[in-house]
Amino acid sequence: MDCWFDNEHRNLRRQIRAWVKNNLSPGDHGQGNLETNACRLANQLGQDGFMAYAVPSRFGGVRETVQARDLCLIREELAWGSALADVMFGVQALGSYPIALAGSEEQQRRYLPPLAKGERIAAFALTEPNAGSDVSAISTQAERDTNGYRLNGVKHFISNAGIAHTYVVFASTQPEAKAKGLSAFIVESNSAGFTVKEKTPLLSPHPIGVVAFDDCFVPQHQRLGGEGEGLKIALRTLDTLRCTVGAAAVGFAQRALDEAVGYSRKRRQFGHALAEFQGTQFKLADMATELEAARLLVHQAAWMNDQRHQELPLKSAIAKLFATEAAQRIVDQSLQIHGGNGVVVGNILERLYRDVRALRIYEGTSEIQRLIITKHLLKQEQPDGL
Numbered sequence: 001m002d003c004w005f006d007n008e009h010r011n012l013r014r015q016i017r018a019w020v021k022n023n024l025s026p027g028d029h030g031q032g033n034l035e036t037n038a039c040r041l042a043n044q045l046g047q048d049g050f051m052a053y054a055v056p057s058r059f060g061g062v063r064e065t066v067q068a069r070d071l072c073l074i075r076e077e078l079a080w081g082s083a084l085a086d087v088m089f090g091v092q093a094l095g096s097y098p099i100a101l102a103g104s105e106e107q108q109r110r111y112l113p114p115l116a117k118g119e120r121i122a123a124f125a126l127t128e129p130n131a132g133s134d135v136s137a138i139s140t141q142a143e144r145d146t147n148g149y150r151l152n153g154v155k156h157f158i159s160n161a162g163i164a165h166t167y168v169v170f171a172s173t174q175p176e177a178k179a180k181g182l183s184a185f186i187v188e189s190n191s192a193g194f195t196v197k198e199k200t201p202l203l204s205p206h207p208i209g210v211v212a213f214d215d216c217f218v219p220q221h222q223r224l225g226g227e228g229e230g231l232k233i234a235l236r237t238l239d240t241l242r243c244t245v246g247a248a249a250v251g252f253a254q255r256a257l258d259e260a261v262g263y264s265r266k267r268r269q270f271g272h273a274l275a276e277f278q279g280t281q282f283k284l285a286d287m288a289t290e291l292e293a294a295r296l297l298v299h300q301a302a303w304m305n306d307q308r309h310q311e312l313p314l315k316s317a318i319a320k321l322f323a324t325e326a327a328q329r330i331v332d333q334s335l336q337i338h339g340g341n342g343v344v345v346g347n348i349l350e351r352l353y354r355d356v357r358a359l360r361i362y363e364g365t366s367e368i369q370r371l372i373i374t375k376h377l378l379k380q381e382q383p384d385g386l
């Protein structure tokens with residue numbers, strides 16, 4: 001079952017599981033001030049050594065290179081306990097990874113250690129009002145200026161907008177080249193011309209909003225990679241992080257299944273526990289089967305990432321698509337088993353029902369995963385005789 005992992009991974013799973021058991025408070029489930037709770041979680045996950053798994057060891061991290069298996073194990077366990085804790089870890093990894101991937105020695109030395117400690121918070125700013133699935137429509141521009149660039153444009157749906165200190169921003173340095181003209185920049189939140197325009201409330205606790213660049217000056221030394229390398233940096237980051245979204249889905253689904261098993265044992269109708277009805281048993285069996293398949297796909301994709309396997313983009317897309325769609329079905333079935341109690345505000349199933357939804361949208365919608373999968377299928381050679 002866990003053939004993709006070694007003892008260090010198993011140890012990490014034990015540690016993060018214990019952390020979830022001992023550290024979560026009501027604020028981690030959406031009560032109280034969202035941003036205060038989000039920052040506290042990011043700081044604590046940093047202090048307790050988990051954010052360090054998103055950074056290479058030379059710059060305050062744990063492993064020589066960042067491993068998707070570590071990220072997946074952490075997200076799976078955090079999502080089991082709290083959607084907000086998962087978001088804070090997942091987005092920190094999303095914002096740190098491009099710097100670990102493409103940053104110069106100087107950039108990595110400056111930005112990664114405080115991110116590894118959770119002292120600073122990261123964000124990844126790709127999406128725009130008119131450029132969601134279609135990255136080639138990005139219109140934020142980075143025009144050359146003396147010793148740097150002037151950024152102009154708007155990004156929306158940016159997780160951690162308003163609480164992040166370090167934004168990795170994708171903007172066009174060559175608009176006529178569309179997606180191939182994108183470049184990546186590290187923008188600090190206190191840069192002149194950078195503003196947070198809106199905080200966007202979502203159905204699940206998740207700090208997110210709109211950021212704008214008005215003649216925002218970014219020095220040349222804060223460009224990440226070469227001019228025109230932005231798309232490559234964004235796609236390689238998403239290839240690695242995509243399976244971790246699947247891992248969060250597995251965490252939510254495992255929690256939904258655990259709750260369904262527990263509730264169906266306790267709740268009695270017609271003189272029997274729900275678990276004694278074959279109709280309930282079949283539901284539980286289907287949920288467990290889908291969950292197992294989702295988990296295997298996610299772990300396989302994470303392992304492939306760590307082996308630098310050439311099929312990673314395909315396997316990562318398959319894992320995200322299946323795990324996030326399956327988790328939605330599993331949570332829905334668990335809620336059904338909970339009957340009316342499942343839709344009462346504050347019930348764990350009501351929470352999971354909201355928490356699981358966005359996973360099918362961010363870091364590439366389910367439809368975009370299908371396009372990636374089919375592109376690979378159509379590229380393959382036909383077997384002999386067909």
Ligand SMILES: Cc1cc2nc3c(=O)[nH]c(=O)nc-3n(C[C@H](O)[C@H](O)[C@H](O)COP(=O)(O)OP(=O)(O)OC[C@H]3O[C@@H](n4cnc5c(N)ncnc54)[C@H](O)[C@@H]3O)c2cc1C
Nearest residue numbers: 124125126127132133157158159358361362363364365367
């Ligand atoms: C919770 C959350 C967190 C996010 N965090 C970040 C972040 O930190 N940084 C960031 O940059 N972005 C972030 N995003 C943005 C996210 O990546 C986009 O929402 C996503 O890529 C989809 O873009 P869109 O919302 O503009 O939808 P659209 O691209 O407008 O798509 C709308 C619908 O059309 C479908 N569609 C689009 N094109 C096709 C096609 N060719 N064929 C078939 N169907 C198609 C889509 O699948 C979708 O169902 C976040 C979004 C959410 C919801």
